[in-house]
Amino acid sequence: MKVTAAAAFSLVGFAAANPVDLAERQSCPKVYIFGARETTAPAGYGTAGGLVNQVKAAYSSSGAEAIVYPACGGQSSCGGASYDSSATQGTAAVVKAVTAYNQKCPDTQIVLIGYSQGGQIMDNALCGGAGSTLTGNALNAVKVGIFMGDPHYRSGQPYNVGTCTASGFAARPAGYSCSPASTSILKSYCDSTDPYCCNGNDANSHQQYVNKYGSQALAFIKSKLTA
Template identity: 50%
Template sequence: MAEHNAATLNGRQSCPNIHVFGARETTAAAGYGSSSTFVNAILKAYPGSTSEAINYPAAGGDSYASSVQQGTQNIANQINAFNKQCPSAKLVVVGYSQGAQIGDNALCGGGDPNQGVTYTNSLISSSAASAIKAVIWAGNPRNSPAESSFHVGTCTAGGFDPRPSGFTCPSYQSKIRSYCDALDPYCCNGNNATTHQGYGNEYGSNALAFVKSKLG
């Protein structure tokens, strides 16, 4: 798996055609966590593509809010920095659980007051927003029935930090696939935590097909 960040590309004349960002779930060790199933599938399908993990605490418990705040900023900073370095590269964003939440916050804006994110603007530059071709969220705590246009799975309720009724993510509506099943206690109102860890196996092929449809 080819892994690069913006710093390692400084001075390089060539940039990848496709670059993938992966944000891990709560308490996962530094790296891609459960987002790796999706990230690796995309890298395998597009030889020469590169990837980078979002650097943020991914902390739980009393540190969850501060972790979300930092992650929301960091995912935006990394996406914007890479786009500035490689403006022609097509970008794919993958987020799992808290990793999806920080991506949702950064891309869609709207704030996340339950986690102390009070600003409502999207943090993604207009150039980077255009370069983002596909977004994969799995087990997103911000899941809401309002996001039905891009939701896949059996959940018909909201997560533990759902988007308010009527909220949309207008710049990315057609670019997002968000996976959540009814038994998931984090992106839905279920009681089976094992469901939350299964999206890579359950929906990996669906996600890859969606990404391919967006990348060409």
């Protein structure tokens, strides 16, 4: 077979490329979702899974994974690990997972969805407060952060959604503002009846944010993605 000079140059260039790098880049989706479960929920997405699945359905070629962390609050089943320790470990897990994924797929748009303690660790990773925070290219790759029933909730934040005018049991301090993430990419959902992100007394309401606000959250996510 006769090979032209141009074709030969093309073949040489292809051969010089690392086949592993090529395969990884070709397998990178336009959208990737990280989900984090609530305290005591079994491994996986927990209640956040409802919204994770809505995003996956909206972007058929998207990928997703659950943040692996204790999700504990002092229960014996967790070996007595404290809530604060669990949240700190979870925050570090978010930063590690998102940073590693961004290094592998630098052009992929990332969505973070967290529920309850899962919302708190996503909040920490984007806005600081637990030692580990997303920075640089990994932070820039995150196009949306969704917190549902986040115990860090404090009224008055520009990204709050819902009826809560108080604060969660692990509320951000007075005068707080999110940094380093832009508040324009965030939504935090909390209603006044919730005893965890607010000061209500209806524990069942804490589990209703995907049912109540899922469509609204999905519309916001779509508005921030270019895929």
